[in-house]
Amino acid sequence: MAWLPFNDTFDLPRARTARDAGMAQAAAHASPSFKAATRAAIARVAAQYHEFTTDHVWQELGRMDAPSTHERRALGPLMQEAKIDGLITPLSQYVQSRRVVCHGRMVRLWKSNTYR
DSSP: OOOOOOOOOOOHHHHHHHHHHHHHHHHHHSOHHHHHHHHHHHHHHHHHOSEEOHHHHHHHHHHTTOOOOSOGGGHHHHHHHHHHTTSEEEEEEEEEOOOGGGTTOEEEEEEESSOO
């Protein structure tokens, strides 16, 4: 088999635009009940932990017996929404996810702005 050259485009502004479009599409296709439950889960986790990852949010959704959605990528835009609302702040650190489905990939560490 012959090697095929990379035909990729390297353009950070376009990459960010594509990211934003993908996040908007994921959020638009998630069920409203999932989004409402996820907003509540993020608020609960932020109140309980000084620093946390989306693993904590998924655990809280499980404890809440929250409705599922076919678009699980909607969590990203909802985390960004919580950041814009001042609930959480992204940290520069990443840790390995404990979720088996994530295969140990790195996930962002978030700081709560409401932790007591």
